[in-house]
Amino acid sequence: xxxxxxxxxxxxxxxxxxQNKGRKRPMHSLWMREHxxxxxxxxxxxxxxxxxxxxxxxxxxxxNISIAKKGKCLGEDNPFHGHxxxxxxxxxxxxxxxxxxxxxxxxHHLSQTRKGSxxxxxxxxxxxxxxxxxxxxxxxxxxxxxxNRKRWQDPIFREIAIAKYKPGWIRHITDHLERxxxxxxxxxxxxxxxxxxxYRYVGxxxxxxxxxxxxFISTGKKRIAVEVFGTYWHTPGPGKKLPETSIEECRVDxxxxxxxxxxxxxxxxxxxxxxxxxLEHAQREEVLR
Numbered sequence: 439x440x441x442x443x444x445x446x447x448x449x450x451x452x453x454x455x456x457q458n459k460g461r462k463r464p465m466h467s468l469w470m471r472e473h474x475x476x477x478x479x480x481x482x483x484x485x486x487x488x489x490x491x492x493x494x495x496x497x498x499x500x501x502n503i504s505i506a507k508k509g510k511c512l513g514e515d516n517p518f519h520g521h522x523x524x525x526x527x528x529x530x531x532x533x534x535x536x537x538x539x540x541x542x543x544x545x546h547h548l549s550q551t552r553k554g555s556x557x558x559x560x561x562x563x564x565x566x567x568x569x570x571x572x573x574x575x576x577x578x579x580x581x582x583x584x585x586n587r588k589r590w591q592d593p594i595f596r597e598i599a600i601a602k603y604k605p606g607w608i609r610h611i612t613d614h615l616e617r618x619x620x621x622x623x624x625x626x627x628x629x630x631x632x633x634x635x636x637y638r639y640v641g642x643x644x645x646x647x648x649x650x651x652x653x654f655i656s657t658g659k660k661r662i663a664v665e666v667f668g669t670y671w672h673t674p675g676p677g678k679k680l681p682e683t684s685i686e687e688c689r690v691d692x693x694x695x696x697x698x699x700x701x702x703x704x705x706x707x708x709x710x711x712x713x714x715x716x717l718e719h720a721q722r723e724e725v726l727r
Contacts, residue, residue, distance in 0.1 A: 580678065587681060622666045623653055625708055630654070635717050637664060648696045650683065661698045662720055665689060669705045 495503075513519060523531070538544055574582075589595050619627060623641055630637050641653040647663060654664035672684050682688040686702050693700035701720055703713060 584679070622668060622705055622708060626654065626666055626703065626713060629710060629713050633714055637717060647693060647698055650692055662701060663693050663698045664701045664703065667702055667704050
Protein backbone atom coordinates (compact mmCIF):
# COMPACT_ATOMS: atom_id res chain seq x y z
CA UNK A 439 0.00 0.00 0.00
CA UNK A 440 1.52 3.34 -0.99
CA UNK A 441 0.08 5.12 2.05
CA UNK A 442 1.77 2.85 4.60
CA UNK A 443 5.40 3.58 5.43
CA UNK A 444 6.14 0.87 8.03
CA UNK A 445 5.28 -2.79 8.56
CA UNK A 446 3.10 -1.84 11.51
CA UNK A 447 1.09 0.62 9.41
CA UNK A 448 0.75 -1.92 6.59
CA UNK A 449 -0.58 -4.52 9.01
CA UNK A 450 -3.02 -2.00 10.48
CA UNK A 451 -4.29 -1.05 7.01
CA UNK A 452 -4.67 -4.71 6.01
CA UNK A 453 -6.70 -5.35 9.17
CA UNK A 454 -9.00 -2.40 8.36
CA UNK A 455 -9.54 -3.70 4.82
CA UNK A 456 -10.45 -7.16 6.13
CA GLN A 457 -12.89 -5.78 8.71
CA ASN A 458 -14.65 -3.45 6.31
CA LYS A 459 -15.09 -5.54 3.19
CA GLY A 460 -18.09 -4.51 1.11
CA ARG A 461 -18.30 -1.00 2.52
CA LYS A 462 -19.15 1.82 0.16
CA ARG A 463 -16.40 4.14 1.31
CA PRO A 464 -12.85 3.28 0.05
CA MET A 465 -10.93 1.40 2.75
CA HIS A 466 -7.82 3.49 2.50
CA SER A 467 -9.81 6.65 3.37
CA LEU A 468 -10.47 5.30 6.88
CA TRP A 469 -6.77 4.75 7.43
CA MET A 470 -5.93 8.12 5.86
CA ARG A 471 -8.27 9.97 8.21
CA GLU A 472 -6.57 8.35 11.21
CA HIS A 473 -2.97 8.86 10.08
CA UNK A 474 -3.28 11.93 7.82
CA UNK A 475 -1.19 14.22 10.03
CA UNK A 476 1.55 11.58 10.33
CA UNK A 477 1.92 11.32 6.53
CA UNK A 478 1.05 14.75 5.11
CA UNK A 479 3.48 16.86 7.07
CA UNK A 480 5.04 20.03 5.65
CA UNK A 481 7.86 18.11 3.98
CA UNK A 482 5.41 15.71 2.29
CA UNK A 483 3.22 18.58 1.11
CA UNK A 484 6.26 20.29 -0.44
CA UNK A 485 7.16 17.10 -2.32
CA UNK A 486 3.61 16.76 -3.66
CA UNK A 487 3.57 20.42 -4.75
CA UNK A 488 6.93 20.07 -6.52
CA UNK A 489 5.75 16.99 -8.42
CA UNK A 490 2.52 18.68 -9.51
CA UNK A 491 4.07 22.07 -10.30
CA UNK A 492 3.60 22.94 -13.96
CA UNK A 493 1.68 19.75 -14.70
CA UNK A 494 -1.19 20.26 -17.14
CA UNK A 495 -3.99 17.69 -17.23
CA UNK A 496 -5.61 16.87 -20.54
CA UNK A 497 -9.32 17.46 -21.08
CA UNK A 498 -9.88 13.68 -21.12
CA UNK A 499 -8.03 13.29 -17.81
CA UNK A 500 -10.07 16.10 -16.20
CA UNK A 501 -13.28 14.53 -17.48
CA ASN A 502 -12.30 11.10 -16.10
CA ILE A 503 -11.55 12.63 -12.68
CA SER A 504 -14.92 14.41 -12.74
CA ILE A 505 -16.78 11.19 -13.60
CA ALA A 506 -14.89 9.21 -10.94
CA LYS A 507 -15.72 11.73 -8.20
CA LYS A 508 -19.32 12.39 -9.23
CA GLY A 509 -21.76 11.38 -6.51
CA LYS A 510 -18.98 10.49 -4.06
CA CYS A 511 -18.00 12.19 -0.82
CA LEU A 512 -21.59 13.30 -0.28
CA GLY A 513 -23.33 13.38 3.09
CA GLU A 514 -21.90 10.88 5.56
CA ASP A 515 -19.44 9.61 2.93
CA ASN A 516 -17.65 12.96 3.11
CA PRO A 517 -14.67 12.67 5.50
CA PHE A 518 -15.45 16.19 6.79
CA HIS A 519 -19.12 15.35 7.48
CA GLY A 520 -20.23 16.71 10.86
CA HIS A 521 -17.02 18.69 11.36
CA UNK A 522 -16.54 22.46 11.32
CA UNK A 523 -13.53 24.70 10.89
CA UNK A 524 -12.39 26.54 14.00
CA UNK A 525 -12.19 30.34 14.06
CA UNK A 526 -8.39 30.14 13.83
CA UNK A 527 -8.62 27.89 10.75
CA UNK A 528 -11.16 30.20 9.09
CA UNK A 529 -8.94 33.20 9.82
CA UNK A 530 -5.92 31.37 8.36
CA UNK A 531 -7.85 30.40 5.20
CA UNK A 532 -9.08 33.96 4.80
CA UNK A 533 -5.56 35.39 5.08
CA UNK A 534 -4.21 32.89 2.55
CA UNK A 535 -7.00 33.77 0.08
CA UNK A 536 -6.32 37.50 0.48
CA UNK A 537 -2.59 36.98 -0.09
CA UNK A 538 -3.29 34.81 -3.12
CA UNK A 539 -5.62 37.31 -4.80
CA UNK A 540 -3.46 40.31 -3.93
CA UNK A 541 -0.91 39.02 -6.46
CA UNK A 542 -1.59 40.74 -9.85
CA UNK A 543 -0.14 37.78 -11.79
CA UNK A 544 -2.43 35.38 -9.93
CA UNK A 545 -5.49 37.53 -10.68
CA HIS A 546 -4.50 37.80 -14.33
CA HIS A 547 -4.05 34.02 -14.55
CA LEU A 548 -7.50 33.37 -13.04
CA SER A 549 -9.03 35.94 -15.37
CA GLN A 550 -7.49 34.28 -18.43
CA THR A 551 -8.52 30.76 -17.40
CA ARG A 552 -12.17 31.81 -16.91
CA LYS A 553 -12.38 34.03 -19.98
CA GLY A 554 -15.11 32.84 -22.33
CA SER A 555 -16.32 30.13 -19.94
CA UNK A 556 -20.01 29.95 -19.12
CA UNK A 557 -21.63 28.38 -16.08
CA UNK A 558 -23.78 25.32 -16.73
CA UNK A 559 -27.52 25.65 -16.10
CA UNK A 560 -27.37 22.78 -13.58
CA UNK A 561 -24.63 24.59 -11.67
CA UNK A 562 -26.65 27.81 -11.63
CA UNK A 563 -29.68 25.94 -10.31
CA UNK A 564 -27.61 24.29 -7.56
CA UNK A 565 -26.22 27.66 -6.45
CA UNK A 566 -29.71 29.16 -6.54
CA UNK A 567 -31.18 26.34 -4.45
CA UNK A 568 -28.34 26.53 -1.93
CA UNK A 569 -28.76 30.30 -1.54
CA UNK A 570 -32.56 30.25 -1.36
CA UNK A 571 -33.85 31.27 2.05
CA UNK A 572 -30.38 32.10 3.30
CA UNK A 573 -30.32 35.21 5.48
CA UNK A 574 -27.15 37.22 5.86
CA UNK A 575 -26.28 38.60 9.26
CA UNK A 576 -26.07 42.37 9.69
CA UNK A 577 -22.31 42.06 10.24
CA UNK A 578 -21.98 40.16 6.93
CA UNK A 579 -24.03 42.82 5.09
CA UNK A 580 -21.86 45.60 6.51
CA UNK A 581 -18.67 43.79 5.47
CA UNK A 582 -19.98 43.32 1.92
CA UNK A 583 -21.01 46.97 1.73
CA UNK A 584 -17.65 48.18 3.08
CA UNK A 585 -15.79 45.96 0.61
CA ASN A 586 -17.82 47.27 -2.36
CA ARG A 587 -17.30 50.89 -1.28
CA LYS A 588 -13.53 50.38 -1.12
CA ARG A 589 -13.52 48.83 -4.60
CA TRP A 590 -15.46 51.73 -6.11
CA GLN A 591 -13.14 54.28 -4.46
CA ASP A 592 -10.31 52.89 -6.57
CA PRO A 593 -10.21 55.12 -9.72
CA ILE A 594 -8.83 52.29 -11.89
CA PHE A 595 -11.56 49.85 -10.86
CA ARG A 596 -14.24 52.54 -11.33
CA GLU A 597 -12.98 53.38 -14.81
CA ILE A 598 -12.87 49.72 -15.90
CA ALA A 599 -16.30 48.94 -14.40
CA ILE A 600 -18.00 51.93 -16.03
CA ALA A 601 -16.30 51.25 -19.38
CA LYS A 602 -17.96 47.82 -19.52
CA TYR A 603 -21.40 49.41 -19.88
CA LYS A 604 -22.98 51.45 -22.65
CA PRO A 605 -24.04 55.09 -22.02
CA GLY A 606 -27.26 53.89 -20.38
CA TRP A 607 -25.41 51.67 -17.89
CA ILE A 608 -27.20 53.05 -14.80
CA ARG A 609 -30.60 52.26 -16.26
CA HIS A 610 -29.26 48.88 -17.37
CA ILE A 611 -28.28 47.98 -13.81
CA THR A 612 -31.56 49.05 -12.23
CA ASP A 613 -33.54 47.11 -14.86
CA HIS A 614 -31.72 43.92 -13.95
CA LEU A 615 -32.15 44.51 -10.24
CA GLU A 616 -35.92 44.49 -10.82
CA ARG A 617 -36.33 47.12 -8.17
CA UNK A 618 -39.86 47.81 -7.03
CA UNK A 619 -41.20 50.42 -4.57
CA UNK A 620 -40.50 49.59 -0.93
CA UNK A 621 -43.30 49.40 1.62
CA UNK A 622 -42.59 52.96 2.75
CA UNK A 623 -42.56 54.24 -0.84
CA UNK A 624 -45.85 52.45 -1.56
CA UNK A 625 -47.51 54.28 1.33
CA UNK A 626 -46.40 57.62 -0.11
CA UNK A 627 -47.52 56.58 -3.62
CA UNK A 628 -51.00 55.74 -2.25
CA UNK A 629 -51.28 59.17 -0.61
CA UNK A 630 -50.09 60.97 -3.75
CA UNK A 631 -52.67 59.07 -5.83
CA UNK A 632 -55.50 59.56 -3.33
CA UNK A 633 -55.04 63.33 -2.96
CA UNK A 634 -53.81 63.88 -6.55
CA UNK A 635 -50.60 65.56 -5.40
CA UNK A 636 -48.22 66.80 -8.14
CA TYR A 637 -45.52 64.16 -7.66
CA ARG A 638 -44.51 60.96 -9.41
CA TYR A 639 -42.47 57.94 -8.38
CA VAL A 640 -39.02 57.67 -10.04
CA GLY A 641 -37.22 55.45 -7.53
CA UNK A 642 -37.13 52.64 -10.11
CA UNK A 643 -34.16 54.32 -11.83
CA UNK A 644 -36.21 56.18 -14.43
CA UNK A 645 -34.87 59.60 -13.36
CA UNK A 646 -31.37 60.60 -12.19
CA UNK A 647 -29.93 63.85 -10.85
CA UNK A 648 -26.14 63.98 -10.94
CA UNK A 649 -25.76 60.26 -10.30
CA UNK A 650 -28.48 60.25 -7.59
CA UNK A 651 -31.82 58.52 -7.99
CA UNK A 652 -34.55 60.26 -5.92
CA UNK A 653 -37.69 58.43 -4.83
CA PHE A 654 -40.13 61.09 -6.08
CA ILE A 655 -39.96 64.32 -8.08
CA SER A 656 -42.41 67.15 -8.49
CA THR A 657 -44.42 67.31 -11.73
CA GLY A 658 -44.99 71.05 -11.22
CA LYS A 659 -42.77 74.00 -12.10
CA LYS A 660 -40.53 73.72 -9.04
CA ARG A 661 -37.58 71.34 -9.01
CA ILE A 662 -38.38 69.33 -5.90
CA ALA A 663 -36.97 65.88 -5.14
CA VAL A 664 -38.48 63.78 -2.36
CA GLU A 665 -36.60 61.05 -0.49
CA VAL A 666 -38.19 58.52 1.86
CA PHE A 667 -35.67 57.49 4.54
CA GLY A 668 -35.99 54.27 6.51
CA THR A 669 -34.76 54.60 10.10
CA TYR A 670 -32.39 51.61 9.96
CA TRP A 671 -30.70 52.37 6.64
CA HIS A 672 -30.13 56.09 7.27
CA THR A 673 -29.35 56.27 11.00
CA PRO A 674 -25.70 55.93 12.11
CA GLY A 675 -24.86 53.67 15.02
CA PRO A 676 -21.94 52.00 16.84
CA GLY A 677 -19.68 50.35 14.27
CA LYS A 678 -22.04 51.35 11.46
CA LYS A 679 -20.60 53.68 8.82
CA LEU A 680 -23.05 55.31 6.43
CA PRO A 681 -22.05 56.45 2.93
CA GLU A 682 -22.40 60.18 2.30
CA THR A 683 -25.39 59.62 0.02
CA SER A 684 -27.31 58.08 2.93
CA ILE A 685 -26.80 61.04 5.29
CA GLU A 686 -29.62 63.61 5.24
CA GLU A 687 -27.51 66.79 5.16
CA CYS A 688 -25.10 65.45 2.52
CA ARG A 689 -27.89 64.29 0.22
CA VAL A 690 -29.69 67.63 0.47
CA ASP A 691 -26.44 69.44 -0.41
CA UNK A 692 -25.81 67.14 -3.39
CA UNK A 693 -29.24 67.87 -4.89
CA UNK A 694 -28.81 71.60 -4.19
CA UNK A 695 -25.65 71.63 -6.36
CA UNK A 696 -27.81 70.67 -9.35
CA UNK A 697 -30.51 73.24 -8.58
CA UNK A 698 -32.93 70.88 -6.84
CA UNK A 699 -34.57 71.23 -3.45
CA UNK A 700 -34.57 67.95 -1.56
CA UNK A 701 -37.31 67.05 0.88
CA UNK A 702 -36.57 64.19 3.30
CA UNK A 703 -39.50 62.23 4.78
CA UNK A 704 -38.46 59.91 7.59
CA UNK A 705 -40.13 56.61 8.38
CA UNK A 706 -41.29 57.99 11.75
CA UNK A 707 -43.06 60.87 9.92
CA UNK A 708 -45.15 58.65 7.64
CA UNK A 709 -48.56 59.72 8.89
CA UNK A 710 -51.21 60.61 6.32
CA UNK A 711 -51.86 64.17 7.53
CA UNK A 712 -48.16 64.99 7.90
CA UNK A 713 -47.17 63.78 4.42
CA UNK A 714 -50.12 65.55 2.78
CA UNK A 715 -49.28 68.81 4.56
CA UNK A 716 -45.53 68.64 3.78
CA LEU A 717 -45.96 67.81 0.08
CA GLU A 718 -48.60 70.50 -0.46
CA HIS A 719 -46.60 73.06 1.53
CA ALA A 720 -43.46 72.26 -0.53
CA GLN A 721 -45.19 73.52 -3.69
CA ARG A 722 -45.81 76.93 -2.06
CA GLU A 723 -42.52 77.46 -0.22
CA GLU A 724 -38.99 77.55 -1.64
CA VAL A 725 -37.18 76.66 1.58
CA LEU A 726 -38.45 73.37 2.91
CA ARG A 727 -36.17 72.53 5.81
